[in-house]
Amino acid sequence: HTFTCEPFSNLVQHNLLIDDGVSFRLERDPAEVDAKTDFFASEDRWCRPVMVRTGPDGALWIVDMYRYMIEHPHWLPKEGQDELRPFFRSGEDRGRIYRIVPINLANEERGGVRPPVHVQPSNQSVIRTGGLTPLRSPMHRMDQLSIAELVRELESPNGWRRDTAQQLLVHGQDASAVALLTAMATGGKRPTARLHALCTLEGLGQLSAEVVESALHDSHPGVRRWAVRLAPTANVPFKSLVPLINDPDAKVRLELACVAGQPGDIAASTILGDLLQRDTDPLLRAAVMSSLNAANISNTIDRFAGIVKEDASTLRPDVTNMPGFSASDRDELTSILFEQAASIANEDDLKRLLLLTVDESNDQLQAWQMKSLAKMLDRLNSRGWKIADHFAIEQEKKRFAAAFEIARHLVSDPAEHEIRRVAAIPLLLRDADHPEDDATLQDMLTPQTAPAVQEAAIRHLGQQKNASIANILLAGWGSHSPLIRSQVLSVLSSRSEWTSELLTQMESGSVAAGEIDAAMRQRLLTTRDAAIRTRLEKVFASGTSADRNAVMESFRPALGLIGDVARGAILFGKKCSTCHKQGGVGHEVGPNLVSLTTRTPESLFTAILDPSAAVETKYLNFVVATTSGRSIIGLLSTETGSSITVLGAEAKSESILRSDIEELRSTGKSLMPDGVEKDFTHQDLADLIEYVRSLQK
16 A cells, blocks of 8 residues: 655545556555545645654554645745745644544554544544544553564564564664574564564674575565575575576566676576566666676676577577567667677677677578677777777688678668668678778668668668768658658758758759758757858748749738638538548548648648648658559558558559669659649638638547
């Protein structure tokens, strides 16, 4: 049970604390779900419950600070401070403690304390279960109890009495308590008693390995968890902890992951490696990663990577038999382990692990090997650590050279599985003797290539520092899908020299300003380079074409007319329903007009007459030319590794295999065409604007 004070709201909330894996969750007590009030609630605005504790008598004690104001004046606006200044300290001479017990609690169940009298609070507080009584009930003086009596108090259901008994025993340092505590640690009736006995023995410096090993097999997970925590203190060997890898309680396994980071033997690596394989919970996995150190990381990787190697070598790259893992998760976690090794492993282990990543079979490398090698090299390069400086044997150098060649072959092979191609890409651009890597990655940025491979190429290019990267990314701009354009722009906005090249192409018209959505415009305009920012502002301001400007000026009188919703609805059905759907009329291709956040007459005026002035990326119009000579026009609605789907007017869709695409290019314009106003009068436009403004969410 948990009781949470809400002094601002004059209440105490009661919840049940439920075990949930390595953590907990809160739930309302089913008996209270339909209650009209919280566990404790008051209509007295001065009532400020600030603390809840179990008292020595087993009752629930609630401390009411009792103040007119609970807020600190510092956080009030000046007007509020001036108004409430006379009340800042009101109630400082007051306060009370409520003592709450179940109404029918039997005397013997409360340790001999006289049952309180159930009374109705005078200040209209509501306490749904329990009663109130002045704090004048007699209490046992625990400091006058014998050692044996204090040990017996550890069996109390009252946490306050157990805690106090433990404090007195540890403070007293009486050797006569050791035998009694040892007996309770292994044979206590309550799990809490056995737990307190263990911790009290530790506090006395008398915790033996035998007692802890016995507690490792306790029936209650809370005791086992503390036994794991205390194992290093009692010099319990790690081999005794290995069976707990499969403990059914996640919190025991979490404790095991934390303890295994302490100096130990090979068993610690077994624990960490097996926990990584067994548990996919992110908190438990983080505990394992935090326990890795120079002494255990090599053996931990051997343990885990051995399982991964066997699993990956017998299946397709996208399949795994490791429970709870996807193939991608398996490879990513393995690479993170190797990356960690690059930071903390000693020289001998580091070299051995690097060679493990280039241990090819039949001139092939698995995805986990390539990802691991790339991450290790990234981390080592940041330290100035070079392969050529640390591997003197020529055969070893050839193994690394072969690995890079395998990666180049995989990246360039369209028949290879995309998971392996994605894993191979980060191994390119690492050798000045292979300038062809630039062209290889540029060739990946075509509509015939799976999106995952294109994204990996963009990410890797974005990690480089060369000014030429911008040209590589923008070379195929016209054929980049909305997803790829978003990735490209994100990379280009990360370096001022790349942003400058993007800007140059926008100024030349190779990239239309209207193709940059509002979010990316804002990101680009945050550049610290004032000259670039000024140029960007100019380009974005000139996004409307001259002929559209003329059209808009000719229709501007429409903004001064009063529109008619009914006539506007008829126009919508005739002119707009091929791509918009409202009230059951039309087709869902363009955005839902109800969801528009800005529906001022001016914004709708521009959106109707110059729809391409600012286009959200997903609504850009694309032209697909196929190898059979056909052309398909529309939005790119879906992309997979093998195909794209184009959505056109009247919601007509067509899927095209990537292998059948000869060219994919954006028109740089919205699917909504220019010129819808050709059959409009000024009044028609005013009616249509008024109809769209009238749409309700």
